[in-house]
Amino acid sequence: MQRRDFVQSMAGGLAGALGAASWSQLRAVSAYAAGVAESAPYECLTAEQAKLLDVVTAHLIPTDDTPGAREAKVVRFIDHALATIFKDNQKDFAKTLADFTEFTSHYRPDGAAFLALTPNEQIDALGELERLEPDVFRDLRGITMTGMFAHPEHGGNFGKIGWKLIGYEDRYSWAPPFGYYDRGRE
Amino acid sequence: MSGDPHHTHHRGEPVRLLPPMRTYAPTDEVDFVIVGSGAAGGVMARELSRNGFSVVVLEQGPFLTERDFSHDQFWGDLQPDKALTNNRKDQPGTSRKTDKDDAKISSWNNYGRVVGGGSVHFTANYWRFPELEFEQATRFGVPDDSTIADWPIRYADLEPYYTKVEWDIGVSGLAGNPFEPPRTKPFPLPPLPIKSEGVLLERGANKLGMHPWPAPMAILSHPYRGRSGCVACGICIGNACEVRAKSSSLVTMIPEAVASGRCEIRTLSYARKVETNASGRVTGVTYFDKNKKEVLQRAKAVVLSANGCETPKLLLMSATTAFPDGLANSSGQVGRNIMFNGSALRDGLFEHEINGWKGAVVSRVVWDTYEMPASLGLYGGGGFDFRCGYTPLNGGATWPGEPTWGSAWKKRARDYFTKSLSVYGHMSSLPTPNNRVDLDPKVKDAWGLPAPRLTFTGHPNDFKLGAWFGKRGEELLTAAGALSVAGEYGGPDGGGPHLLGTCRMGNDPRTSVVNADHRAHDVPNLFIVDGSNFVTSGRGQPTMTIQALAFRAADRITALAKAKAL
Numbered sequence: 001m002q003r004r005d006f007v008q009s010m011a012g013g014l015a016g017a018l019g020a021a022s023w024s025q026l027r028a029v030s031a032y033a034a035g036v037a038e039s040a041p042y043e044c045l046t047a048e049q050a051k052l053l054d055v056v057t058a059h060l061i062p063t064d065d066t067p068g069a070r071e072a073k074v075v076r077f078i079d080h081a082l083a084t085i086f087k088d089n090q091k092d093f094a095k096t097l098a099d100f101t102e103f104t105s106h107y108r109p110d111g112a113a114f115l116a117l118t119p120n121e122q123i124d125a126l127g128e129l130e131r132l133e134p135d136v137f138r139d140l141r142g143i144t145m146t147g148m149f150a151h152p153e154h155g156g157n158f159g160k161i162g163w164k165l166i167g168y169e170d171r172y173s174w175a176p177p178f179g180y181y182d183r184g185r186e
Numbered sequence: 187m188s189g190d191p192h193h194t195h196h197r198g199e200p201v202r203l204l205p206p207m208r209t210y211a212p213t214d215e216v217d218f219v220i221v222g223s224g225a226a227g228g229v230m231a232r233e234l235s236r237n238g239f240s241v242v243v244l245e246q247g248p249f250l251t252e253r254d255f256s257h258d259q260f261w262g263d264l265q266p267d268k269a270l271t272n273n274r275k276d277q278p279g280t281s282r283k284t285d286k287d288d289a290k291i292s293s294w295n296n297y298g299r300v301v302g303g304g305s306v307h308f309t310a311n312y313w314r315f316p317e318l319e320f321e322q323a324t325r326f327g328v329p330d331d332s333t334i335a336d337w338p339i340r341y342a343d344l345e346p347y348y349t350k351v352e353w354d355i356g357v358s359g360l361a362g363n364p365f366e367p368p369r370t371k372p373f374p375l376p377p378l379p380i381k382s383e384g385v386l387l388e389r390g391a392n393k394l395g396m397h398p399w400p401a402p403m404a405i406l407s408h409p410y411r412g413r414s415g416c417v418a419c420g421i422c423i424g425n426a427c428e429v430r431a432k433s434s435s436l437v438t439m440i441p442e443a444v445a446s447g448r449c450e451i452r453t454l455s456y457a458r459k460v461e462t463n464a465s466g467r468v469t470g471v472t473y474f475d476k477n478k479k480e481v482l483q484r485a486k487a488v489v490l491s492a493n494g495c496e497t498p499k500l501l502l503m504s505a506t507t508a509f510p511d512g513l514a515n516s517s518g519q520v521g522r523n524i525m526f527n528g529s530a531l532r533d534g535l536f537e538h539e540i541n542g543w544k545g546a547v548v549s550r551v552v553w554d555t556y557e558m559p560a561s562l563g564l565y566g567g568g569g570f571d572f573r574c575g576y577t578p579l580n581g582g583a584t585w586p587g588e589p590t591w592g593s594a595w596k597k598r599a600r601d602y603f604t605k606s607l608s609v610y611g612h613m614s615s616l617p618t619p620n621n622r623v624d625l626d627p628k629v630k631d632a633w634g635l636p637a638p639r640l641t642f643t644g645h646p647n648d649f650k651l652g653a654w655f656g657k658r659g660e661e662l663l664t665a666a667g668a669l670s671v672a673g674e675y676g677g678p679d680g681g682g683p684h685l686l687g688t689c690r691m692g693n694d695p696r697t698s699v700v701n702a703d704h705r706a707h708d709v710p711n712l713f714i715v716d717g718s719n720f721v722t723s724g725r726g727q728p729t730m731t732i733q734a735l736a737f738r739a740a741d742r743i744t745a746l747a748k749a750k751a752l
Contacts, residue, residue: 165581
């Protein structure tokens with residue numbers, strides 16, 4: 001099978017579970033340029049959903065001493081993927097977002113929406129989500145990671161930011177030594 | 187999309203791929219129709235057409251080539267249902283554990299659905315079966331609730347064909363592994379370069395007194411027969427090779443079959459029934475063409491190489507009043523004894539960069555465990571490799587007990603991606619009488635054909651074997667110097683691409699579907715040549731043996747045809 005090691009280490013649930021894109025759909029998606037204008041309308045997400053995802057993904061992969069989900073345009077990836085390769089999963093993803101909203105609305109006694117929480121409260125709420133609603137968290141994390149590490153032609157991983165983070169280079173032609181341990185064996 | 191094997195389109199420009207291909211009319215009675223163009227079907231097409239026979243190959247999928255392939259991970263079958271494999275939305279499978287359960291939609295059956303089949307995206311581990319594989323019932327007995335039996339052939343019967351596979355498709359490796367059965371020729375190509383995973387496996391195995399050895403891989407270490415050597419791009423497992431270094435049927439057997447001038451590869455053609463006449467002989471195959479129109483291709487004989495799920499499905503769908511339980515199924519064995527092999531996995535995190543995302547997946551193997559000490563009371567065996575299954579889409583990997591997001595995760599993401607690997611134990615599986623594929627009574631595919639239904643419960647021995655291999659795998663990781671070891675998985679796979687045993691080979695028509703010539707016991711001009719013929723599962727890597735069987739079958743069938751004995 002794409003045996004368990006790959007399934008398990010996949011960026012997350014959604015990446016594995018989403019989509020039954022056909023060859024022709026894949027062909028179509030590759031025409032999508034990575035450099036979508038900041039102001040371009042979303043294809044699938046509402047403005048509210050996009051705003052929420054912007055904050056959530058930036059907590060999952062923050063901008064610190066290196067770029068994060070925001071610079072990698074992960075939300076643009078999610079939007080475009082839901083309109084194309086993950087089209088069949090729009091409903092599932094909408095449910096994930098609804099579950100997220102429902103869960104986080106109970107974080108503070110006053111029922112404040114996630115976006116109304118302070119950044120520290122948001123981080124804490126995400127931690128609670130991971131602990132108590134692992135499936136919802138896994139889906140959000142999964143699609144975030146997919147946007148971070150998928151080929152840039154899908155709209156995320158802008159400037160190969162994700163690949164730089166993990167030390168992956170798309171040179172597609174290598175010679176030994178490949179790593180530390182095979183030095184001197186080539 | 188292509189589907190036209192003469193041309194493809196690259197950025198809108200037509201590109202000629204192959205020499206002109208002979209075509210046939212469906213009303214032409216060709217010598218052979220072959221269903222499937224994968225590891226086995228490709229060999230059958232090349233051998234039979236070069237031996238002078240007219241051949242039509244029916245392939246469900248399109249004819250893609252390296253010009254169509256991409257480094258984009260969404261193409262490969264790391265993602266299910268993508269470009270190279272069966273799309274479960276259109277062709278669902280169903281599965282259940284026992285006859286008492288209701289089968290539910292499930293993606294248990296994974297196969298290549300392009301010209302070249304699963305060989306286009308495989309990992310390319312090309313292990314010969316050991317001699318004992320063919321005579322286990324005699325040597326080790328038959329465990330309770332297992333239908334394990336001796337093969338009707340022995341290793342010596344297959345050895346010339348193993349060698350032929352190595353030389354005709356191109357396999358890289360090094361002769362001399364103490365656990366490899368006798369061979370008559372060295373490998374045609376030296377091993378692929380050792381990777382850090384391979385060095386670490388050597389380190390661990392040597393400490394445990396085991397014998398690591400260069401992995402035999404169906405990937406070219408150097409240019410060979412007009413194809414490029416591997417450039418170590420790393421987008422390998424589950425993906426199609428862009429430089430023709432992976433020795434798939436697509437780049438080895440199929441072009442040579444077409445070049446014979448006697449073979450047509452007919453794509454987007456989904457077989458739905460093997461037709462028979464009043465005297466119980468096959469007369470051709472009815473298939474859906476690309477417009478879902480039914481077409482009958484007439485033939486003097488039929489070869490099914492559709493894989494261990496699709497082949498029995500087709501036979502069961504071909505029932506008639508003369509063959510009420512499905513074609514070639516007087517034994518009731520069609521679809522039974524399904525085996526998937528087993529897996530045992532653990533992950534190890536190391537101090538330095540391994541970078542397993544470069545190069546082919548495997549560079550060293552350990553086969554000391556092909557045969558287990560009798561004192562363990564375990565049936566079967568297997569082998570190990572160390573591999574880093576990571577491709578860039580795995581960049582979000584985590585490690586147990588460590589942060590999974592935020593800046594703390596970010597600081598470790600590179601370590602998880604570059605410094606970890608998995609030990610992979612590949613294991614045998616026992617056949618049981620009730621583990622089987624049949625036709626789902628309710629669920630249909632997009633063509634209105636029944637979904638293949640799996641009934642499967644792993645044999646208790648195989649769970650014990652998985653636990654043992656998992657433990658041994660941990661010891662290998664620790665001996666190799668892993669800082670941390672994680673995971674605990676080991677046991678029979680309940681699905682996957684290794685679809686084995688469902689039309690087993692044997693001398694007794696009451697307990698097997700085909701004889702040692704791959705001829706159906708019930709139908710003289712019907713042959714079955716693919717993983718379904720396996721009597722036992724092998725030690726984890728079936729494709730090499732599928733192809734060796736196919737080369738042998740082609741010789742046998744050619745001899746029968748030339749003797750007018752079909």
